Amino acid sequence: MILYDDKGLEIFDKITYDKDYYLTNAEIEVLQNNSDELVGKYVKDGDVLVELGAGAMRKTKYILDAITKAGRKITYYAVDLAEASLRQSLEPLAATYPSIKFVGLWGTYHDSLSWIQKNQHNARKLFLWLGSSIGNLTRKEGADFLLNVRNTAMRDGDLFLCGIDKRNSFETVSLAYNDRSGLTRDFAMNGLVNINNIFKYTVFDPSNFMYVSIYNEADGRHEAYYESTKDQTVEFREEKVSVHLKKGELINFEYSYKYSPDEVCELIQGAKMSDLGKWTESKNLYSVHMFYR
Numbered sequence: 001m002i003l004y005d006d007k008g009l010e011i012f013d014k015i016t017y018d019k020d021y022y023l024t025n026a027e028i029e030v031l032q033n034n035s036d037e038l039v040g041k042y043v044k045d046g047d048v049l050v051e052l053g054a055g056a057m058r059k060t061k062y063i064l065d066a067i068t069k070a071g072r073k074i075t076y077y078a079v080d081l082a083e084a085s086l087r088q089s090l091e092p093l094a095a096t097y098p099s100i101k102f103v104g105l106w107g108t109y110h111d112s113l114s115w116i117q118k119n120q121h122n123a124r125k126l127f128l129w130l131g132s133s134i135g136n137l138t139r140k141e142g143a144d145f146l147l148n149v150r151n152t153a154m155r156d157g158d159l160f161l162c163g164i165d166k167r168n169s170f171e172t173v174s175l176a177y178n179d180r181s182g183l184t185r186d187f188a189m190n191g192l193v194n195i196n197n198i199f200k201y202t203v204f205d206p207s208n209f210m211y212v213s214i215y216n217e218a219d220g221r222h223e224a225y226y227e228s229t230k231d232q233t234v235e236f237r238e239e240k241v242s243v244h245l246k247k248g249e250l251i252n253f254e255y256s257y258k259y260s261p262d263e264v265c266e267l268i269q270g271a272k273m274s275d276l277g278k279w280t281e282s283k284n285l286y287s288v289h290m291f292y293r
């Protein structure tokens with residue numbers, strides 16, 4: 001993914017602390033207030049937790065605290081594409097939570113799921129997919145992804161915890177993706193720099209592009225674009241491909257889907273899972289849902 005090189009991960013981490021980007025803080029509030037209940041109801045000794053796209057694991061802390069408080073003995077698998085951040089995040093956790101066994105699974109979701117299926121088939125599993133990561137998939141892709149996890153890595157009774165952003169007001173979503181500190185803009189523009197790094201020469205001159213954020217309220221998705229600020233030709237030299245861009249032309253690079261309650265129901269149905277309920281925070285902006293197979 002062009003957005004998440006080392007620099008992109010660093011900027012994204014800053015975004016998650018930003019007040020305007022309400023998603024992370026809202027999710028942390030949900031987990032802070034409800035992890036004891038969640039663990040009490042759904043986590044048993046010997047369970048295996050699998051976090052997809054574990055990242056910095058800032059929010060996982062609340063679940064791990066609750067597990068420790070409840071005296072549960074579990075194994076926690078962290079799946080991530082970034083090896084360095086996986087190591088950095090897991091090492092201190094292993095020292096902090098001696099009753100939890102930590103295992104990093106460095107690789108794609110696909111590889112990790114087949115590894116889990118082979119090696120942890122008989123364990124009772126709880127999958128964690130937090131941070132509204134589902135938002136970067138279309139609704140169909142989101143349901144298909146969950147269905148695939150269900151079919152390849154879950155047994156009957158296994159659980160899936162999913163953080164999902166709501167269809168919030170136009171102002172709220174717009175500010176989240178066009179924050180006043182300009183972090184999201186920096187995050188976006190770094191994508192162009194990263195493309196140049198990948199191709200080892202300048203494909204896109206960042207000074208000829210502008211970050212454009214549009215909340216498409218009808219479709220319930222935020223749309224992120226690079227706008228060409230002049231007529232220009234972008235060249236992929238090795239591929240011998242050149243692309244002419246008109247001033248004002250938009251290149252889409254990200255969608256962030258938001259979900260109404262009905263859309264969550266459709267998601268669960270599409271994934272052939274069942275609903276165990278959800279937790280929300282004080283502003284009712286964001287929910288963490290529990291599904292099961």
Ligand code: AVJ
Nearest residue numbers: 131132133135136184255256
């Ligand atoms: C990490 C995919 C949930 O879409 O809200 C943040 C990524 N993009 N600001 C999102 C992102 C711009 C984020 N996700």
